[in-house]
Amino acid sequence: MGKYFVVFRVSLAERMVYRAxxxxxxxxxxxxxxxxxxxxxxxxxGADQTEIGGLHYEQMVSYYLLIMIVRAFGSMPKxxxxxxxxIREGELRKYILQPIDYLTYMLTLRCAHKLVYFVMSAxxxxxxxxxxxxxxxxxxxxxxxxxxxLTLTMTFCIGFAINSLIGLLGFWFLEVATFIHAxxxxxxxxxxxxxxxxxxxxxxxxxxxxxxxxYETYYPTLILLQKVSVDEALRIIAVQFVWGVxxxxxxxxxxxxxxxxxxxxxx
Amino acid sequence: xxxxxxxDLHKNYRVxxxxxxxxxxxxxxxxxxxKEVQAVDGISFEIEPGEMVGFLGPNGAGKTTTxxxxxxxxxxxxxxxxxxxxxxxxRKNEYRRQxxxxxxxxxxxxxxxxxxxSFRLHKxxxxxxxxxxxRVHGELTELLEVxxxxxxxxxxxxxxxxxxxxxxxxxxxxxxxxxxxxxxxGLDVVAQTNIRHCLQQYxxxxxxxxxxxxxYMRDIEALCDRVLVIDHGRLVHDGLLRDxxxxxxxxxxxxxxxQNGRMPERPEEFGEVTDLTPPRLTLRVPREQVPQCVSHLLxxxxxxxxxxxxxxxxxxxxxxxxxxxxxxxxDVVVAETMNG
Numbered sequence: 001m002g003k004y005f006v007v008f009r010v011s012l013a014e015r016m017v018y019r020a021x022x023x024x025x026x027x028x029x030x031x032x033x034x035x036x037x038x039x040x041x042x043x044x045x046g047a048d049q050t051e052i053g054g055l056h057y058e059q060m061v062s063y064y065l066l067i068m069i070v071r072a073f074g075s076m077p078k079x080x081x082x083x084x085x086x087i088r089e090g091e092l093r094k095y096i097l098q099p100i101d102y103l104t105y106m107l108t109l110r111c112a113h114k115l116v117y118f119v120m121s122a123x124x125x126x127x128x129x130x131x132x133x134x135x136x137x138x139x140x141x142x143x144x145x146x147x148x149x150l151t152l153t154m155t156f157c158i159g160f161a162i163n164s165l166i167g168l169l170g171f172w173f174l175e176v177a178t179f180i181h182a183x184x185x186x187x188x189x190x191x192x193x194x195x196x197x198x199x200x201x202x203x204x205x206x207x208x209x210x211x212x213x214x215y216e217t218y219y220p221t222l223i224l225l226q227k228v229s230v231d232e233a234l235r236i237i238a239v240q241f242v243w244g245v246x247x248x249x250x251x252x253x254x255x256x257x258x259x260x261x262x263x264x265x266x267x
Numbered sequence: 268x269x270x271x272x273x274x275d276l277h278k279n280y281r282v283x284x285x286x287x288x289x290x291x292x293x294x295x296x297x298x299x300x301x302k303e304v305q306a307v308d309g310i311s312f313e314i315e316p317g318e319m320v321g322f323l324g325p326n327g328a329g330k331t332t333t334x335x336x337x338x339x340x341x342x343x344x345x346x347x348x349x350x351x352x353x354x355x356x357x358r359k360n361e362y363r364r365q366x367x368x369x370x371x372x373x374x375x376x377x378x379x380x381x382x383x384x385s386f387r388l389h390k391x392x393x394x395x396x397x398x399x400x401x402r403v404h405g406e407l408t409e410l411l412e413v414x415x416x417x418x419x420x421x422x423x424x425x426x427x428x429x430x431x432x433x434x435x436x437x438x439x440x441x442x443x444x445x446x447x448x449x450x451x452x453g454l455d456v457v458a459q460t461n462i463r464h465c466l467q468q469y470x471x472x473x474x475x476x477x478x479x480x481x482x483y484m485r486d487i488e489a490l491c492d493r494v495l496v497i498d499h500g501r502l503v504h505d506g507l508l509r510d511x512x513x514x515x516x517x518x519x520x521x522x523x524x525x526q527n528g529r530m531p532e533r534p535e536e537f538g539e540v541t542d543l544t545p546p547r548l549t550l551r552v553p554r555e556q557v558p559q560c561v562s563h564l565l566x567x568x569x570x571x572x573x574x575x576x577x578x579x580x581x582x583x584x585x586x587x588x589x590x591x592x593x594x595x596x597x598d599v600v601v602a603e604t605m606n607g
C-alpha cells in the first residue's frame with residue numbers, strides 16, 4: 001500500500017501546481033448553484049401552486065444544495081477522458097510496464113483530487129449553507145450521520161467505477177468523447193441532478209430508480225435530507241454496494257479484455 | 268541459461284484501410300476494409316546474461332513491436348518468449364521489478380513535478396531499499412551530471428536533460444534486463460555521447476542484459492558487439508557487428524595515390540570511380556576482384572600509397588535494407604502477377 005500512499009502524496013503536490021486554474025474552477029462550480037436556485041425561484045413564482053412534485057420551494061432548495069454535496073463525491077471530472085486518452089495516446093504503456101495496478105493508481109489520484117477539492121471549496125460551501133441554513137434539515141443524529149458518510153463513500157465508488165468503465169471503452173473505440181457526452185447528459189437527468197426523480201411520471205420513475213445513476217446521487221441525497229428511515233437508508237446503501245461491485249466487476253473484465261486488444265501505439 | 272529466449276514469434280495487426288478522399292471516408296462509415304499486417308514474422312533468438320545486443324532495422328521493420336512483446340506491453344499472435352524465466356505478457360510484478368523499457372522522447376516522469384518527486388515515487392513502486400536508492404540515485408545523477416536539475420519541474424528541462432532523467436528513472440530499480448528503443452533520438456552529439464557512456468559503464472559494472480535499437484549507428488558501434496538485423500518482421504542477421512561487413516558488403520574501397528602524376532587513362536575499367544582528384548583516385552571494386560585489380564595497378568603504375576577499406580557499417584546496412592526492400596517489392600510484383 002506504501003506506493004499508493006506516495007502516489008497520493010505526489011498527486012496532491014501536482015494538484016497545487018496550477019493554482020490559478022484550480023481556484024477558478026472551484027469558484028466557477030458555485031455559479032450554477034446560484035443560477036439554479038434563482039431559476040427555481042422564478043418557476044415557483046410563476047406557478048399557481050406552492051408545491052411542485054410535492055416539494056415546497058425551501059425543500060427544493062435544500063434538495064438542490066445537498067445534491068451538490070453528493071455530486072461532489074460522485075462526479076469525476078475528466079476521469080473517463082484521461083483513461084481513454086492514455087489508451088489512445090499510449091501513455092498507458094508506462095503503467096503496464098511498472099509494478100502498479102492502473103485502476104488502483106487512478107483511484108488513488110482521484111482520492112487526492114477530491115481531498116484537495118473539498119479543502120479548497122470548504123469556505124464557499126460553508127458560506128452558501130450558512131446563507132441557506134433555514135432551508136436545510138438540522139444536523140443528523142449519530143446513526144444517520146454514519147449512514148450519510150457510508151452512502152457518500154459508496155457514491156464515490158460508483159462514480160469512479162462508471163466513469164472508469166466509460167474511459168476503458170477507449171480500448172474498443174478510438175474516440176469516446178460522444179460516449180462521455182451522452183453519458184453526462186443521461187446522468188444529469190437520471191441521477192436526479194436536474195430535478196428530484198419524484199417529479200417524473202410514476203412509470204418512468206419506477207424504471208429510473210432501478211438504474212445505478214439513482215443510487216449514485218438521488219437516493220444518497222434523500223439520506224442526507226433525512227427523508228428516509230434508517231432501514232430504508234440501509235437498503236439504499238446495500239443496493240449501492242451491489243451496484244459498486246457489479247460496475248467495478250465489469251470494469252475489471254473490460255480492463256483485462258482491453259489489454260488483449262491494446263497495441264500500445266503512439267506515446 | 269539464456270536471459271532472453273524468443274522462439275518463432277509472430278505479431279499480426281488488423282489494420283483499417285481507408286483510401287484518401289471524402290467519398291472513401293463516407294464509404295468507410297458503412298463498409299470497412301481491413302488488411303492483416305505481419306509486423307513480426309517468426310523471429311527466434313537468444314540473448315545471454317550481460318550481453319549488450321543491437322537491434323537494427325529500417326522503420327516499420329518490427330523492432331519496436333518486438334520490444335513491446337518482450338516487455339509485456341502487447342500479446343503476440345503466436346510464438347513463445349521467456350525473459351529471466353518469465354512470460355512477459357503475464358505481467359507479474361516480480362518480472363516488472365526486474366526490467367525496464369526506455370523509449371526515446373516518451374516520458375514516464377510526472378511532467379509538472381521535479382524529477383526527484385518521480386524518482387521517489389519509483390522508489391516506492393519498485394520497493395527499492397533506502398540505501399540502494401541513495402547509492403544508485405547518487406551514482407546516476409553524478410554520472411549524467413544532472414545533480415542541479417533534480418528539483419526543477421520536468422517540463423522546464425531541455426530534451427537532452429529530460430532524456431537523462433528518463434534514463435535515471437529506468438535504471439533506479441537496478442533492472443537485470445534493459446530494453447532501449449531509440450534512447451538517443453533527437454539528442455545533440457554531446458548528450459548522445461553522455462548517454463552512451465552511461466550505458467556502457469552501467470553494463471560493465473552490473474552485467475545488465477541490454478537490447479538496444481537505434482538509428483544512430485554510432486550508438487550500436489560503441490555499445491554492441493552482437494547485432495540482430497530485422498527487416499519486414501524477419502530476422503536477416505544474428506551475429507557479430509563486424510560480420511555484417513563480411514557478409515553483406517559486396518565491394519571494397521581502394522584509395523590510391525600515384526607518383527609522377529601518371530594515372531590510368533580509363534580508371535572505370537578497374538571499378539566504379541567514387542573520387543578522382545589527381546594524383547588521388549578512389550575506386551569501388553567488387554570484393555572478389557580486389558586482388559586482381561590491385562596487382563594490375565601496382566604492376567602497371569607507380570603507386571605511391573594504397574589503402575583498401577571496407578565501406579562503413581552504416582553504408583553496408585543501408586545497402587542491405589535497400590536490397591531487402593527491393594526483394595520485397597519484387598516478391599509483391601511476382602505475387603500480383605501470379606494472382607492476376
